[in-house]
Amino acid sequence: MMRYRRLAEGIDTVAVSVDGARVELPRGSSLLVALLVAGTPGAAADFHCAIGQCQRCLVRVDGQVRAACLCIPKGGESVDTRPLDGNAATGGNTA
Ligand code: FES
Structure with a gap:
């Protein structure tokens, strides 16, 4: 029987805080x-x-506005995903 190797096992991880929750x-x-x-x-x-x-993925990382797609966390960062303009998030990708 063929077995598949789980790629997620043994992967080094980093932890960040996203809106106060550990991820x-x-x-x-x-x-x-x-x-x-x-x-x-x-x-x-x-x-x-x-x-x-x-620039449609902007979040605050440790208080600075960053494009989430270009940000590679090192661990320990605090991420705020609230919209920068103060409006409610759209809740989904409409592209
Ligand atoms: S700048 Fe387009 S998705 Fe991040």
């Missing part, structure tokens, strides 16, 4: 991926390009 993600993955996998994209849910061009 672990594989080291080297983008913050956008981590937010989507965790189901907590907030304002980044409206992302479009994932290559730093559209």
Whole structure:
């Protein structure tokens, strides 16, 4: 019987705080991926390009506005996913 190797086992992770909740993600993955996998994209849910061009994934990382798709967390960062304009998040990618 063929067995598949689980890729998730043994992967080094880093932890960040997303809107106050601890989220672990594989080291080297983008913050956008981590937010989507965790189901907590907030304002980044409206992302479009994932290559730093559209600026639709902006979140605050340690108080600074960053494009989540270009941010590679080192661990320990505090991420605020509330919309920068103060409006409610759209809740989904409409692209
Ligand atoms: S998704 Fe376009 S800049 Fe991040």
